[in-house]
Amino acid sequence: xxxxxxxxxxxxxxxxxxxxxxxxxxxxxxxxxxxxxxxxxxxxxxxxxxxxxxxxxxxxxxxxxxxxxxxxxxxxxxxxxxxxxxxxxxxxxxxxxxxxxxxxxxxxxxxxxxxxxxxxxxxxxxxxxxxxxxxxxxxxxxxxxxxxxxxxxxxxxxxxxxxxxxxxxxxxxxxxxxxxxxxxxxxxxxxxxx
Amino acid sequence: xxxxxxxxxxxxxxxxxxxxxxxxxxxxxxxxxxxxxxxxxxxxxxxxxxxxxxxxxxxxxxxxxxxxxxxxxxxxxxxxxxxxxxxxxxxxxxxxxxxxxxxxxxxxxxxxxxxxxxxxxxxxxxxxxxxxxxxxxxxxxxxxxxxxxxxxxxxxxxxxxxxxxxxxxxxxxxxxxxxxxxxxxxxxxxxxxxxxxxxxxxxxxxxxxxxxxxxxxxxxxxxxxxxxxxxxxxxxxxxxxxxxxxxxxxxxxxxxxxxxxxxxxxxxxxxxxxxxxxxxxxxxxxxxxxxxxxxxxxxxxxxxxxxxxxxxxxxxxxxxxxxxxxxxxxxxxxxxxxxxxxx
Amino acid sequence: xxxxxxxxxxxxxxxxxxxxxxxxxxxxxxxxxxxxxxxxxxxxxxxxxxxxxxxxxxxxxxxxxxxxxxxxxxxxxxxxxxxxxxxxxxxxxxxxxxxx
Numbered sequence: 242x243x244x245x246x247x248x249x250x251x252x253x254x255x256x257x258x259x260x261x262x263x264x265x266x267x268x269x270x271x272x273x274x275x276x277x278x279x280x281x282x283x284x285x286x287x288x289x290x291x292x293x294x295x296x297x298x299x300x301x302x303x304x305x306x307x308x309x310x311x312x313x314x315x316x317x318x319x320x321x322x323x324x325x326x327x328x329x330x331x332x333x334x335x336x337x338x339x340x341x342x343x344x345x346x347x348x349x350x351x352x353x354x355x356x357x358x359x360x361x362x363x364x365x366x367x368x369x370x371x372x373x374x375x376x377x378x379x380x381x382x383x384x385x386x387x388x389x390x391x392x393x394x395x396x397x398x399x400x401x402x403x404x405x406x407x408x409x410x411x412x413x414x415x416x417x418x419x420x421x422x423x424x425x426x427x428x429x430x431x432x433x434x435x
Numbered sequence: 436x437x438x439x440x441x442x443x444x445x446x447x448x449x450x451x452x453x454x455x456x457x458x459x460x461x462x463x464x465x466x467x468x469x470x471x472x473x474x475x476x477x478x479x480x481x482x483x484x485x486x487x488x489x490x491x492x493x494x495x496x497x498x499x500x501x502x503x504x505x506x507x508x509x510x511x512x513x514x515x516x517x518x519x520x521x522x523x524x525x526x527x528x529x530x531x532x533x534x535x536x537x538x539x540x541x542x543x544x545x546x547x548x549x550x551x552x553x554x555x556x557x558x559x560x561x562x563x564x565x566x567x568x569x570x571x572x573x574x575x576x577x578x579x580x581x582x583x584x585x586x587x588x589x590x591x592x593x594x595x596x597x598x599x600x601x602x603x604x605x606x607x608x609x610x611x612x613x614x615x616x617x618x619x620x621x622x623x624x625x626x627x628x629x630x631x632x633x634x635x636x637x638x639x640x641x642x643x644x645x646x647x648x649x650x651x652x653x654x655x656x657x658x659x660x661x662x663x664x665x666x667x668x669x670x671x672x673x674x675x676x677x678x679x680x681x682x683x684x685x686x687x688x689x690x691x692x693x694x695x696x697x698x699x700x701x702x703x704x705x706x707x708x709x710x711x712x713x714x715x716x717x718x719x720x721x722x723x724x725x726x727x728x729x730x731x732x733x734x735x736x737x738x739x740x741x742x743x744x745x746x747x748x749x750x751x752x753x754x755x756x757x758x759x760x761x762x763x764x765x766x767x768x769x770x771x772x773x774x775x776x777x778x
Numbered sequence: 779x780x781x782x783x784x785x786x787x788x789x790x791x792x793x794x795x796x797x798x799x800x801x802x803x804x805x806x807x808x809x810x811x812x813x814x815x816x817x818x819x820x821x822x823x824x825x826x827x828x829x830x831x832x833x834x835x836x837x838x839x840x841x842x843x844x845x846x847x848x849x850x851x852x853x854x855x856x857x858x859x860x861x862x863x864x865x866x867x868x869x870x871x872x873x874x875x876x877x878x
Contacts, residue, residue: 307848405849
């Protein structure tokens, strides 16, 4: 065991531990924050794998954008407000936790899954050896490959993002109460001046 | 055994940068109040120390002696964690910013050491990544305080930050096209020398719109006027740091000023030629760096006390409908220029 | 230098954790988070194999997986918001109108 594997075990332990806590936490906000910690550990693992571009993109996209989106949604859906009493009457009650049987099922399933995947992935002796020679991945090489070999996938992905944006806006849209947006020229003015 | 002089120098440099950043926040407190006073034709701090120079120390001591309050319904862990995240992200962003040429500290070292904590070859992306992480300090502060001013301020402030990050990144991409490298040291090295021996070869002359976009996005990212609606006293009490007092408030304060310093340092490295300047030798280039960063910081303070602040919807409309298209156009024009003129 | 199989075991464990999360949790947002864990485990596998074979294809695929994950998270959360407005609950078992 050389000294090189210490960062791997450290980041791996953080990633696995944080992920376990994510699925075990009661409060969704803590789950989101723990998942950010897990993503940070994965980013460290990517750096160990000589992939600095993917590591930084993981922080920018996953931990910095997608998780912010999750955090916003959790805050908007859990925000305390003064009309709590009337909401409680309509509410279906606080989210139930899974029954013990379901938890046991989940744990057994996970263990079986791990055993099967580990068996399948480490079976052939050739691929389980140490890593090959020099890595080829500079950002320039990735960019060149992305825009030549994978250009079609790149363009399709941009259309996909556009579709997702439009879909998200349409799905989350709510009719304004008075038929007018709260800001803007059509807003009702109260009080002197603006 | 592995404590080579280079390693000791590197560790010493890291410690030096950390302490200097904290000092810079204190200096900025004084500069802000003094410059604001002079702009408003009054005296500013002048009692504490000669010309009020010890005012930051008085401020720090006052903040340390205040009582540390916490709302009863606040989420304890997140309430304590939010200022830590803000301050850590602010200080960590400076780790990849070079502020001087390679120097051997007057021959003490065997090989030259670049004045930079970490020379990463994806430094520009790392800056962007840490800027995305600083959103969490704000939004968690707003949420965990469990008060309406804080929550609104936190959500608005973080929405503003992630909106202006796009223009920030596109302005960075313009410089990236010119420099052909993601490493900040390479970007600065490319700006050495001068055209016709008169005009320095800075990127601001090749990318003026990019510079303006970067500065505007940087001001919006650091929640400074005229984009400081979420923390304006007249609007939302104090936004996301309403419920904080004493050292936690000091950490938010610190984070804001260090973010300003970092944005100024990055703008200097990317657009204003870093440490290259006319009369000094290369190894004393950090003096020029300080001069340029100081000029941009003065500009920051000047903007705050001159311009009225944007209303929140005007702010968001400006970021999305005006600044982002300009940044994209700048990128396209730069790409065309690099392609056809081989800059 | 850790071997390739160690990285694959780690990603297998992460994937299994994500799957268990999807089955066990009764909160729609946590289910979406578990899906993100699974996607990240797959990303790790791709990068590890890309490094083992010395090609940049692994990282490019990861780039696309991240983009698709972002799009899916955005649309998924929009659906969650729309559902919450309807039923005021985040429990997937309350959305039973289509059951017969």
